[in-house]
Amino acid sequence: MARKCFFSFHYQPDNWRASTIRSIGAIEGNQPALDNDWEKVTKGGDAQIQKWIESQMEGRTCAIVLIGSNTAKRKWIDYEIKKAWDNKMGVLGIHIHGVKDSSGNTSIKGADPFAHFKLGEKPLSSIIQIYDPTGFDSKAKYNTIAENIDSWIERAIETRKKH
DSSP states (O other): OOEEEEEEOOHHHHHHHHHHHHTOTTEEEOOOOOHHHHHHHHHTHHHHHHHHHHHHHTTOSEEEEEEOTTOTTOHHHHHHHHHHHHTTOEEEEEEOTTSOOTTSOOOOOOOOTTTTOEETTEEGGGTSOEEOOOOSSHHHHHHHHHHHHHHHHHHHHHHHHHO
């Protein structure tokens, strides 16, 4: 049975990469916001954005942060990470810089988006696993994700139960 997961990513540069990864059959993801829908949500201000994020997280067991070159320390990604952790969801990160975008380009590796969060005195980055898919090209990196994402999700859920 496919796990229901919430995907967090920086929309503008990474939506194609995220869409590619969301198509993996081992997981059932939240529906992406279309540009027009997102405009309606953002016009409602921060409270409306928070409400939308929370509704997208309902019934999800894991949050997958797709880490692109500019994902770390973004306001809404930080909110999604905190909300997922507070909701006792499994949380994991996957670097997606090696997956091609719609123009066939890859990007530079992004920073750890969990590094500035603390769980007591311990950085959240010491608890949450980040995966950097192996392979020499975009297809190989995608295949690494496809072959492992279900076990990564299960590991994240088990890790969250311990903390």
